[in-house]
């Protein structure tokens with residue numbers, strides 16, 4: 001049985017204190033929310049903090065609130081709560097699909113959306129016991145110098161594995177970060193990630209994710225299709241998030257973001273250009289050639305490697321199918337409309353329910 005190594009735990013009084021503790025203790029400290037990713041990785045020696053700063057209990061991270069600027073979801077809100085929220089489901093169906101697709105009910109009850117945005121990248125050469133990795137001489141992601149899947153690579157090729165991040169990016173969401181002095185900054189969800197599986201987040205080590213802001217639905221339909229071996233538990237092995245805006249029956253814009261094909265979610269929206277200005281009916285009614293053309297262009301820049309479950313060529317092929325399916329699913333939805341504050345009603349506006 002794998003055991004947790006010794007560590008200290010400090011329960012932060014608020015977000016600013018959590019950020020201060022991270023800054024004070026440097027790379028010895030890590031935040032813990034639900035612990036569903038961090039704790040197993042500590043047992044395997046993949047992550048080795050000696051201090052955990054608990055934020056999962058903070059009420060200030062537990063809100064879902066709406067305003068004319070959109071909907072704000074606190075970083076401590078659980079995936080299960082997002083998955084069960086019918087108002088979120090009506091306004092941002094793709095985001096809710098993604099939250100509901102994470103792992104299993106038990107892990108969604110504990111896992112948070114902040115933890116999911118920051119979840120570690122994955123690789124077959126890294127997601128192993130300490131002894132296995134030691135026998136191989138470790139890898140660039142932890143304790144070694146060489147990328148085992150691409151030995152000539154100058155950066156780590158572990159893959160982005162968050163289900164919710166690609167949808168947040170496709171929807172044009174932003175992330176609110178709080179730094180050590182309590183100062184806030186907001187950045188596009190897309191800019192939270194960079195192309196290195198080892199240092200995959202751009203946030204400063206002392207920063208805490210406070211919330212995710214989804215812009216008003218404003219007619220954007222959305223869908224998420226995930227590629228995996230089993231229908232539960234498994235991390236994504238590929239997948240596509242799509243956001244689709246229409247004016248009447250005409251497609252006005254389409255964004256496509258791929259997951260699990262590289263160290264960060266891959267925005268391939270340029271591939272959707274042929275859809276713009278076309279009637280939705282063409283997508284739904286069977287211009288199979290058009291969808292196939294868009295999907296093929298979307299996966300062209302994707303470079304999955306042999307470092308995850310299932311063959312990488314098959315993962316790329318299935319990701320192309322995921323793009324087609326996600327566009328079709330988004331096109332079939334009724335366009336979300338109305339100001340989010342009205343959609344969400346008074347109980348959600350400014351509410352601070354923990355869950």
Ligand SMILES: Cc1cc2nc3c(=O)[nH]c(=O)nc-3n(C[C@H](O)[C@H](O)[C@H](O)COP(=O)(O)OP(=O)(O)OC[C@H]3O[C@@H](n4cnc5c(N)ncnc54)[C@H](O)[C@@H]3O)c2cc1C
Pocket residue numbers: 030031032033034035036037038039040055075076079101102103104107110111112113114115116117118119120161162163164207208209210233234235236
């Ligand atoms: C068997 C198994 C299957 C899984 N399947 C999936 C899956 O299919 N899809 C998927 O996306 N994930 C999956 N996960 C990973 C994990 O359960 C989820 O990503 C979950 O949302 C992580 O949230 P958490 O609150 O538990 O994060 P934690 O484990 O507490 O933290 C994860 C990371 O986020 C950081 N963090 C946490 N909160 C904050 C914050 N507010 N600000 C800044 N950093 C923060 C932590 O320091 C840590 O680096 C799986 C895990 C397991 C064990």
